Amino acid sequence: MDLNPSDEQVQLVEAFEALYAKESPSERVRSAEATGFDADLWSTLIETGAVSMAADEAAGGWGATLLDLALVAEQHGRALGSAPIIDAQVAVRLLGRLDSGAAKDLLVGHLAGERLVSVALHPPIGGVLRMVPAGAVADSVIFFDVGELFAMDLGAERAQLRTTGAMPVADLPVAGATSLASGAVASEVFERARDEWMALTANALVGLANRALEIGVEYVKERHAFGTPIGSFQAVAHGLANARTSADGAMLLSREAAWAADEDPERFSELARLAFGFATEAAREASYASEHYHGGYGFMAEYDIQLYWRRAHAWPALMAEPDVIFASAERARLDRLKKGA
Amino acid sequence: MDFRLGESSEAFRAEAKAFLDEHFTEDVERMMHETGIHHSWDLHRALADQGLLAPSWPEEFGGQGKGHLEMIAFHEEFQRAGAPTYGQGTTAIVLGIILALGSDELKKMIIPPALRGEFIVSLGFTEPESGSDVAAAQTRAVRDGDEWVINGQKMFTTSAQDAKYVFMLTRTNPDAPKHRGLTTFLVPIDGGGVEVQPVQTISGERTNITFYSDVRIPDVMRIGEVDKGWDVMGLGLTLERSGAHDGHTIRLQRAMEAWATTPNEIDGTLPADDERTLAKLGRMAAEAEVTTLLARRSAWVADQGGRPGVEGSMAKLFSSEALLRQSRDFVNLMGPDGIRSFGDPTAPAKGEAEYALRFALGTTTYGGTSEIQRDIVARNGLGLPRAR
Ligand SMILES: Cc1cc2nc3c(=O)[nH]c(=O)nc-3n(C[C@H](O)[C@H](O)[C@H](O)COP(=O)(O)OP(=O)(O)OC[C@H]3O[C@@H](n4cnc5c(N)ncnc54)[C@H](O)[C@@H]3O)c2cc1C
Numbered sequence: 001m002d003l004n005p006s007d008e009q010v011q012l013v014e015a016f017e018a019l020y021a022k023e024s025p026s027e028r029v030r031s032a033e034a035t036g037f038d039a040d041l042w043s044t045l046i047e048t049g050a051v052s053m054a055a056d057e058a059a060g061g062w063g064a065t066l067l068d069l070a071l072v073a074e075q076h077g078r079a080l081g082s083a084p085i086i087d088a089q090v091a092v093r094l095l096g097r098l099d100s101g102a103a104k105d106l107l108v109g110h111l112a113g114e115r116l117v118s119v120a121l122h123p124p125i126g127g128v129l130r131m132v133p134a135g136a137v138a139d140s141v142i143f144f145d146v147g148e149l150f151a152m153d154l155g156a157e158r159a160q161l162r163t164t165g166a167m168p169v170a171d172l173p174v175a176g177a178t179s180l181a182s183g184a185v186a187s188e189v190f191e192r193a194r195d196e197w198m199a200l201t202a203n204a205l206v207g208l209a210n211r212a213l214e215i216g217v218e219y220v221k222e223r224h225a226f227g228t229p230i231g232s233f234q235a236v237a238h239g240l241a242n243a244r245t246s247a248d249g250a251m252l253l254s255r256e257a258a259w260a261a262d263e264d265p266e267r268f269s270e271l272a273r274l275a276f277g278f279a280t281e282a283a284r285e286a287s288y289a290s291e292h293y294h295g296g297y298g299f300m301a302e303y304d305i306q307l308y309w310r311r312a313h314a315w316p317a318l319m320a321e322p323d324v325i326f327a328s329a330e331r332a333r334l335d336r337l338k339k340g341a
Numbered sequence: 342m343d344f345r346l347g348e349s350s351e352a353f354r355a356e357a358k359a360f361l362d363e364h365f366t367e368d369v370e371r372m373m374h375e376t377g378i379h380h381s382w383d384l385h386r387a388l389a390d391q392g393l394l395a396p397s398w399p400e401e402f403g404g405q406g407k408g409h410l411e412m413i414a415f416h417e418e419f420q421r422a423g424a425p426t427y428g429q430g431t432t433a434i435v436l437g438i439i440l441a442l443g444s445d446e447l448k449k450m451i452i453p454p455a456l457r458g459e460f461i462v463s464l465g466f467t468e469p470e471s472g473s474d475v476a477a478a479q480t481r482a483v484r485d486g487d488e489w490v491i492n493g494q495k496m497f498t499t500s501a502q503d504a505k506y507v508f509m510l511t512r513t514n515p516d517a518p519k520h521r522g523l524t525t526f527l528v529p530i531d532g533g534g535v536e537v538q539p540v541q542t543i544s545g546e547r548t549n550i551t552f553y554s555d556v557r558i559p560d561v562m563r564i565g566e567v568d569k570g571w572d573v574m575g576l577g578l579t580l581e582r583s584g585a586h587d588g589h590t591i592r593l594q595r596a597m598e599a600w601a602t603t604p605n606e607i608d609g610t611l612p613a614d615d616e617r618t619l620a621k622l623g624r625m626a627a628e629a630e631v632t633t634l635l636a637r638r639s640a641w642v643a644d645q646g647g648r649p650g651v652e653g654s655m656a657k658l659f660s661s662e663a664l665l666r667q668s669r670d671f672v673n674l675m676g677p678d679g680i681r682s683f684g685d686p687t688a689p690a691k692g693e694a695e696y697a698l699r700f701a702l703g704t705t706t707y708g709g710t711s712e713i714q715r716d717i718v719a720r721n722g723l724g725l726p727r728a729r
Binding site for chain 1: 725
């Protein structure tokens with residue numbers, strides 16, 4: 001067992017930590033709230049290699065592991081980055097698994113930073129892909145419908161949705177889609193992309209929870225009531241201790257899930273879903289505790305903690321509520337156990 | 342990063358499994374539940390015969406030099422099997438203390454026979470008027486020449502009915518500040534003046550109240566310096582609190598997954614076909630994995646030469662509260678059948694959830710209550726001011 005990241009991973013984390021400190025301080029997060037997209041942050045991320053790192057070396061990428069991407073996602077979550085880094089990376093990995101010419105072309109444009117590709121997490125309903133991550137800023141979207149995987153180029157006309165958590169999501173009517181794959185390959189690749197999205201988002205939620213707790217802990221040490229720092233009241237301290245414990249658990253589980261992609265592949269689906277469900281609740285617990293122990297100030301738009309609370313609710317909601325995720329994790333788990341893996 | 346415990350841990354786990362297959366028989370299990378005594382002499386002596394009572398100790402002291410990551414694999418298997426562990430657990434804590442802080446004479450007298458499995462040792466910290474506030478102990482020890490005379494009462498002296506000694510926290514100086522007037526002793530139970538009175542509990546586990554009237558012991562039974570008992574307790578409590586309940590959660594999980602994937606006897610339906618049941622199983626899988634990871638992290642920190650104080654408290658807090666949540670969820674999910682007791686032949690899944698619910702309650706209390714663990718996480722982990 002070794003819970004320390006490698007030297008290369010430490011360097012990677014430090015590089016992204018510095019990038020986010022510079023390009024995603026809370027003023028920048030706030031100024032991008034209307035769209036959930038900060039174009040300058042996004043171009044810096046692309047220049048740094050945040051998208052191409054996800055591709056194999058053969059495809060011109062860095063060949064980063066899912067765990068490498070997870071450690072970057074954690075920094076992204078800490079900083080509440082207003083950029084679709086996870087969606088873009090998941091698209092890279094999905095396209096890398098397909099052989100068709102259309103998929104290869106999409107990948108080339110995506111890696112060159114010319115055409116941003118995103119992945120719809122759910123099949124269309126009534127001809128519309130609903131609440132597609134990065135749907136408001138992507139140039140193409142990949143989606144799954146009745147056994148087939150499609151790509152669709154997006155026009156300029158897209159309504160920016162207003163949501164709890166300031167994200168560039170959009171509802172996208174299906175029109176003029178090209179098939180990328182069908183049959184078992186299509187569904188496997190799509191399921192895999194969803195699992196990877198969950199594993200990475202879990203790690204982003206861990207980063208979010210960690211920073212939310214730091215903000216809360218700092219506040220309760222400073223703020224006084226009844227002549228003493230409020231952090232000395234057990235009701236406050238124990239709420240934070242529970243949240244810290246959940247966040248530690250979420251961190252271990254989310255890293256393990258990303259690690260399993262390469263090192264324990266039979267358990268990857270199950271762990272990705274468990275991590276996502278658990279990290280969702282841990283991030284909500286952490287941001288709620290920190291928000292609540294700010295008292296009335298936590299409710300004010302001016303205090304940063306509200307930014308965390310809103311995203312802890314919004315980001316994971318794009319996939320499904322925790323109970324639905326836990327049920328799907330258990331399905332994967334029982335399947336594995338039945339196979340005796 | 343590597344989330345595997347490692348080959349030597351898995352090899353030691355296999356040894357534990359083989360041991361349990363042979364020695365943790367249905368008879369041993371039945372006796373444990375019938376008597377509520379989570380100690381089996383047969384198992385204990387078999388452990389001693391294989392040098393498994395203190396495997397983490399250096400070979401020169403009768404151990405096998407096993408590391409923390411190997412030990413956790415071993416403990417996981419014992420808990421997953423539901424094997425009795427209290428006797429060897431408390432004894433190991435006290436032997437660890439004696440090895441670190443005991444006099445040479447005491448070491449010679451206690452350690453070799455204890456490792457041969459000849460006796461076990463109980464813990465005597467809690468009193469009628471003090472538990473969480475361990476240092477408020479009032480049991481008196483008064484010096485009389487080369488002897489000490491002990492008077493008082495201890496609560497929850499688990500395994501005392503089978504033990505040869507109680508490792509006891511006493512007050513030797515009532516005038517000194519609370520933490521500075523304490524001394525620890527190893528008190529023989531059968532040397533006269535000790536009365537052991539059984540106490541029954543919600544889970545059926547048996548514990549005891551022990552009474553001490555003019556118990557005379559020689560000074561050689563003292564551990565650590567006079568009035569410096571709190572330093573000794575520091576080590577004792579760390580050893581005790583590092584006990585997470587990861588294996589119990591896995592045991593419950595296995596029982597519930599088996600229940601959910603076996604057709605119901607009455608109408609042939611599969612519980613696992615129900616989304617609500619699946620969601621609860623998934624939630625339990627997440628908490629079981631987190632429980633395991635938190636406990637293994639503590640072991641890993643210790644393996645790296647660190648002191649897993651906050652990590653140990655998180656593991657203890659999370660594992661016991663998760664066991665309570667999960668068992669309650671499944672008892673609820675089973676509807677009226679959920680309350681058919683463990684041991685009743687009509688109980689679903691042999692009543693494992695019903696038993697776990699009652700058992701879990703104790704785990705949130707002994708070894709430092711959840712509130713005490715949260716205090717430690719808040720103060721030492723988050724740097725918050727002392728609670729009030
Ligand atoms: C099955 C079982 C076996 C046990 N075995 C042993 C044993 O072998 N040897 C032994 O010495 N003891 C043993 N104990 C005792 C156990 O360690 C104590 O019960 C425990 O430490 C709590 O002490 P108490 O019961 O006096 O409760 P109290 O300390 O009176 O606590 C009562 C309640 O108040 C809360 N509380 C107390 N202080 C604080 C605080 N500062 N902040 C917030 N809340 C607080 C507690 O969390 C608890 O909920 C055992 C207990 C059980 C249930």
